[in-house]
Amino acid sequence: xxxxxxxxxxxxxxxxxxxxxxxxxxxxxxxxxxxxxxxxxxxxxxxxxxxxxxxxxxxxxxxxxxxxxxxxxxxxxxxxxxxxxxxxxxxxxxxxxxxxxxxxxxxxxxxxxxxxxxxxxxxxxxxxxxxxxxxxxxxxxxxxxxxxxxxxxxxxxxxxxxxxxxxxxxxxxxxxxxxxxxxxxxxxxxxxxxxxxxxxxxxxxxxxxxxxxxxxxxxxxxxxxxxxxxxxxxxxxxxxxxxxxxxxxxxxxxxxxxxxxxxxxxxxxxxxxxxxxxxxxxxxxxxxxxxxxxxxxxxxxxxxxxxxxxxxxxxxxxxxxxxxxxxxxxxxxxxxxxxxxxxxxxxxxxxxxxxxxxxxxxxxxxxxxxxxxxxxxxxxxxxxxxxxxxxxxxxxxxxxxxxxxxxxxxxxxxxxxxxxxxxxxxxxxxxxxxxxxxxxxxxxxxxxxxxxxxxxxxxxxxxxxxxxxxxxxxxxxxxxxxxxxxxxxxxxxxxxxxxxxxxxxxxxxxxxxxxxxxxxxxxxxxxxxxxxxxxxxxxxxxxxxxxxxxxxxxxxxxxxxxxxxxxxxxxxxxxxxxxxxxxxxxxxxxxxxxxxxxxxxxxxxxxxxxxxxxxxxxxxxxxxxxxxxxxxxxxxxxxxxxxxxxxxxxxxxxxxxxxxxxxxxxxxxxxxxxxxxxxxxxxxxxxxxxxxxxxxxxxxxxxxxxxxxxxxxxxxxxxxxxxxxxxxxxxxxxxxxxxxxxxxxxxxxxxxxxxxxxxxxxxxx
Numbered sequence: 001x002x003x004x005x006x007x008x009x010x011x012x013x014x015x016x017x018x019x020x021x022x023x024x025x026x027x028x029x030x031x032x033x034x035x036x037x038x039x040x041x042x043x044x045x046x047x048x049x050x051x052x053x054x055x056x057x058x059x060x061x062x063x064x065x066x067x068x069x070x071x072x073x074x075x076x077x078x079x080x081x082x083x084x085x086x087x088x089x090x091x092x093x094x095x096x097x098x099x100x101x102x103x104x105x106x107x108x109x110x111x112x113x114x115x116x117x118x119x120x121x122x123x124x125x126x127x128x129x130x131x132x133x134x135x136x137x138x139x140x141x142x143x144x145x146x147x148x149x150x151x152x153x154x155x156x157x158x159x160x161x162x163x164x165x166x167x168x169x170x171x172x173x174x175x176x177x178x179x180x181x182x183x184x185x186x187x188x189x190x191x192x193x194x195x196x197x198x199x200x201x202x203x204x205x206x207x208x209x210x211x212x213x214x215x216x217x218x219x220x221x222x223x224x225x226x227x228x229x230x231x232x233x234x235x236x237x238x239x240x241x242x243x244x245x246x247x248x249x250x251x252x253x254x255x256x257x258x259x260x261x262x263x264x265x266x267x268x269x270x271x272x273x274x275x276x277x278x279x280x281x282x283x284x285x286x287x288x289x290x291x292x293x294x295x296x297x298x299x300x301x302x303x304x305x306x307x308x309x310x311x312x313x314x315x316x317x318x319x320x321x322x323x324x325x326x327x328x329x330x331x332x333x334x335x336x337x338x339x340x341x342x343x344x345x346x347x348x349x350x351x352x353x354x355x356x357x358x359x360x361x362x363x364x365x366x367x368x369x370x371x372x373x374x375x376x377x378x379x380x381x382x383x384x385x386x387x388x389x390x391x392x393x394x395x396x397x398x399x400x401x402x403x404x405x406x407x408x409x410x411x412x413x414x415x416x417x418x419x420x421x422x423x424x425x426x427x428x429x430x431x432x433x434x435x436x437x438x439x440x441x442x443x444x445x446x447x448x449x450x451x452x453x454x455x456x457x458x459x460x461x462x463x464x465x466x467x468x469x470x471x472x473x474x475x476x477x478x479x480x481x482x483x484x485x486x487x488x489x490x491x492x493x494x495x496x497x498x499x500x501x502x503x504x505x506x507x508x509x510x511x512x513x514x515x516x517x518x519x520x521x522x523x524x525x526x527x528x529x530x531x532x533x534x535x536x537x538x539x540x541x542x543x544x545x546x547x548x549x550x551x552x553x554x555x556x557x558x559x560x561x562x563x564x565x566x567x568x569x570x571x572x573x574x575x576x577x578x579x580x581x582x583x584x585x586x587x588x589x590x591x592x593x594x595x596x597x598x599x600x601x602x603x604x605x606x607x608x609x610x611x612x613x614x615x616x617x618x619x620x621x622x623x624x625x626x627x628x629x630x631x632x633x634x635x636x637x638x639x640x641x642x643x644x645x646x647x648x649x650x651x652x653x654x655x656x657x658x659x660x661x662x663x664x665x666x667x668x669x670x671x672x673x674x675x676x677x678x679x680x681x682x683x684x685x686x687x688x689x690x691x692x693x694x695x696x697x698x699x700x701x702x703x704x705x706x707x708x709x710x711x712x713x714x715x716x717x718x719x720x721x722x723x724x725x726x727x728x729x730x731x732x733x734x735x736x737x738x739x740x741x742x743x744x745x746x747x748x749x750x751x752x753x754x755x756x757x758x759x760x761x762x763x764x765x
Contacts, residue, residue, distance in 0.1 A: 154180045154223075154247050158254040160240070167235040167263050168415035168437030169318060173228045175243050175254060176204065176221065183224040183247070186254075190241035195231040195410050195440070197326065202227075229326070231412040233440075235263035264435045268385035269296045269420050270315075271392070272438035274413065280444045283403055284462045284492035285551035286334065287443060289321055290398045291414055293352070294382065297391040299424050306377060307393055307421060309350045310429065314372040315418025317352045321399060321411050330405035330445075340399055346374040351395075352416065403445040404492065411441040448549040454558055458499055460525075460548035462491010468561040470541050476571045481531050485544060485561070488524035491551070498527040499546055506542035510535055538568045648695045655692030656757055659685045663750060670742045678742050679730045682749050686727060686756075693760040703727035714763040722752055 154177070161172035177183040188196060201224060208219040232238060240257040271294040278287045295307040308314070320326040324337050333340075341354065351374030358371055377393045384390040403409070415438075419431040448461060469484045487496060502513040514530040541564040550557045643649060662685035669678035684698075687706055691698040694709045703724055710720040726749055733741055 152179055154178065154250070154252060156186065156243065156245055156252040156254040158240075158243065158257055160257050160259070163258065164260045164262065165232070166415060166417065166435050166437065167232065167261050168413035170229045170231045170320070170412060171259065172199075173230045173240065174225055175228070175245075176225045177223040177245055177247070177252070178204075178221055180223040180247050184245060186226060186243040186245040188228070188241070188243050191230075193233050193238055194240070195233065195412060197229045197231075197320075197328070199227040199229055201225065229320075230259075231440075232259070232261045235261040237261075264437050266385065267434055267436070268390075269422055269432075270294070270416055270434050270436040271382070272414055272416060272436050274411075274438035274441055276441050276443060279442065280446055281403060282448060282461055282549065282551045282554075283406060283445055284490075286400050286402050288398060288400050289411065289441070290396060291319065291438070293317075293395040293397070293416065294380070294392040295395075295420065296384070297393070298421050298429060302421075302429060303391065306350075308352065308374060308377075308395070309348075310421060311419055311431070313419070314349065315352045315416050315420070316356075317354045317414065317416045319354060319397070319414045321401075321414075322397065323355050327401075328409045328411075330407060331401050331403055331409055334400045334402060341373055344373040344375050344397075346372040348372070350374045352418075403443070406445050406447055409443050409445065411443070413440045414438045448556075452556055454545075454547045454556055456499060456545040456558060457547040457549075457556065458487070458496050460487060460491060460493055460496040461551060462489055462493075462548065463550055463552060464489030464491060464493075464546075464548055464559075466544075466546045466559045466561055468544055468564065470564045470566070473565065474567040474569075475533060476569050477534065477536060478532055478571050481533065483529040483531055483541070485527045485529070485546075486524055487527075487546060487548075488521075490523065491548070493523075493525040494520070496525045498529075499544060501529060501544060504542060504544070510538050511541075533566070533568045536568050536570050538566055540565045651692045651695065655689050658692070659689040659753060659757075662688065663746070663753065666749070667746050670746050675733065675742050678746065679733050682745065683727060683730045685753075686723060686749065689753075689756065689760070690723075703731070710759075713760075715759045719755055719759045723756060726752060 157176040157178055159174040159176070165171055175186050177186065185201070204221040204223055204225050206221045208221075210217045210219070230240065238259045238261055240259055242256050243254045245252045273292040273294070275290050275292075276287055277290075278285070281287050297303045298305055298307055298310070302310075322337055322341065324333065327333065341357070344351070349372040351372035353371065354373055375395045375397065377395055380392050380394055381389055382392050415436065417433070417435040420434045421429040422432045422434075423430045464487050467486050467488075469486075471482055475481055483501075485499070487493065498516040498518060501507055501516075507513065510533065512532045512534060516527045516529045519526040519528070543560040543563050545558055545560050547556055547558040549555070662681050666678045666681035666685065669675075669681060687701045688698050690696075690706050690709055691701055694713060696709065706727060707720055707724045710723065726745070729745055733745060
């Protein structure tokens with residue numbers, strides 16, 4: 001919204017009808033919000049009220065500073081409000097503005113801004129009779145155009161989750177290419193002090209509007225956002241270098257972000273040991289990561305207690321290698337994190353929290369609480385920081401990982417922070433905030449050695465077995481045969497290639513081999529060959545050598561399939577009389593088993609052909625039947641949903657559960673000797689159940705009213721009378737009775753509840 005104010009004092013206010021008629025011709029109608037319309041309406045009402053109160057007294061504007069107030073009579077002011085615009089300007093005797101100063105107090109969208117700017121230009125054109133207004137107006141228009149062009153320029157936005165972290169922790173780092181139509185992934189040069197892991201990317205097309213102290217701000221995000229996880233390699237004050245991205249011919253550069261990494265303090269209360277059994281492995285060779293959390297014994301007489309069972313809030317552990325989503329690309333786990341951690345979950349919430357894993361509460365779908373993981377501890381002795389033999393409790397976390405690609409993989413340090421008992425005060429344990437971090441690990445996945453690689457190596461890495469099949473075992477020369485070779489076991493088979501069988505001894509010259517087909521199966525690889533025998537002297541198919549690299553023995557292993565016995569016979573030759581030709585009956589003699597047909601093998605059997613004409617009436621009926629069936633099913637579903645969503649039906653559906661809840665509260669109050677509360681819960685349970693089934697209001701429902709409702713719907717007296725007696729006893733026992741009477745009354749209500757519910761279901765309204 002635009003407001004324009006006159007910076008001079010006003011001593012006399014008058015309205016020029018002629019000027020108002022000129023304003024009515026201006027195109028000031030624009031889409032406006034309710035807030036702007038209300039302000040315009042208030043401005044219009046204020047103008048008309050001031051016209052009725054014109055006098056010779058001085059009217060002082062609240063926005064005019066005292067330095068501008070003078071005794072000289074100033075020009076008249078004309079205040080006009082038309083729909084969503086309110087403007088106050090000055091007019092002298094010659095209808096030209098002597099002085100004017102305008103102030104923009106709110107800025108909306110750029111389109112609205114330029115619309116109002118055009119209105120101001122129109123106003124100045126109509127009412128300014130001097131050329132000195134042209135240059136300022138052109139400068140303002142150029143400034144606004146430049147601002148809009150700058151706002152739409154491509155930019156690279158850098159955001160960081162935290163400015164200060166502990167050593168071993170990670171921080172979320174986001175890079176956004178804004179106002180970019182064809183974004184490319186940004187480059188991160190100079191990130192030598194960080195372990196960088198890409199978390200993903202997403203497209204952005206959003207608009208955020210904030211209004212603070214009446215100032216409206218619009219933030220437009222349109223482009224692509226890239227998320228990374230940064231883990232510092234050292235502590236201290238670090239700088240995250242500026243990322244870069246090339247958009248067209250322009251190179252965008254982000255900003256440098258400062259990050260403070262706080263080192264852990266020297267302490268011996270909590271110790272972390274992060275280790276790996278093999279730091280150099282081959283593809284598909286499993287390796288095991290192990291984290292040992294050692295916590296110092298509790299002081300004094302509490303030394304026999306588990307130190308992870310005394311905290312009110314479990315310590316928090318951050319371990320990326322226990323999170324499947326943060327596992328490095330090219331590494332897979334033999335078991336999911338659930339299979340690893342669920343056996344360690346503590347029902348009492350003891351232990352440590354890992355990666356903020358929580359489980360939902362049974363009372364709310366939106367409430368969650370952290371889960372504690374507590375491995376079986378082992379007590380050991382270690383040297384403390386003071387070089388004193390001290391007892392510790394050790395908790396071990398292990399996970400087996402399998403590399404699938406070559407490369408070097410880094411695993412971030414593990415950190416633990418929380419409150420641990422460090423001393424005694426007044427015979428009570430005292431805790432302190434402790435932060436501990438382990439060292440990072442690096443595992444190198446290396447390629448198999450070229451030395452000693454046999455010619456039959458198929459590219460498989462692991463431990464495998466080989467078998468082959470050939471069918472049929474008996475054939476003639478030139479008949480097709482199928483050879484199947486299956487390699488199965490544990491390891492990398494995705495890159496396995498079929499063995500070169502055509503050049504093997506015993507195959508070359510004896511069989512005609514064709515290219516093999518490949519098929520991947522769970523933990524197996526199948527190769528299928530097509531071949532034809534060429535000689536009757538073939539008695540067996542030779543053994544096939546298959547070599548792979550055994551990661552356990554760290555050497556090449558060659559296996560051979562068993563030879564397959566074969567029976568190859570000579571191919572039969574057809575006589576001339578057994579070959580069908582296109583010659584006439586005179587050219588064929590001795591054709592006793594074949595029938596000749598005039599017209600050859602392409603003659604048509606017209607008598608067996610049926611009527612294949614399209615019958616549109618059948619398809620029309622089928623289509624109409626499907627449409628009618630769909631409409632019928634839709635109506636039935638709609639009706640069922642309407643019935644289920646009826647308030648009285650929903651109320652009856654939840655009536656029994658509410659009554660059971662009230663009855664349970666009554667039993668709890670009775671056990672706590674709270675007689676009055678127990679009787680009130682019993683009364684609410686019975687009256688609420690009847691009110692829900694009869695669709696009445698529960699408030700003010702007396703025992704006699706309950707009996708009348710039950711009689712009105714046809715409930716038998718043998719059920720309604722006990723209900724009435726129960727409610728009367730609740731009213732009688734509400735004020736001070738023996739505890740056993742209330743307990744007995746709760747048991748009677750529990751027994752009566754089932755029969756009452758069944759009766760209400762049979763006789764509901």
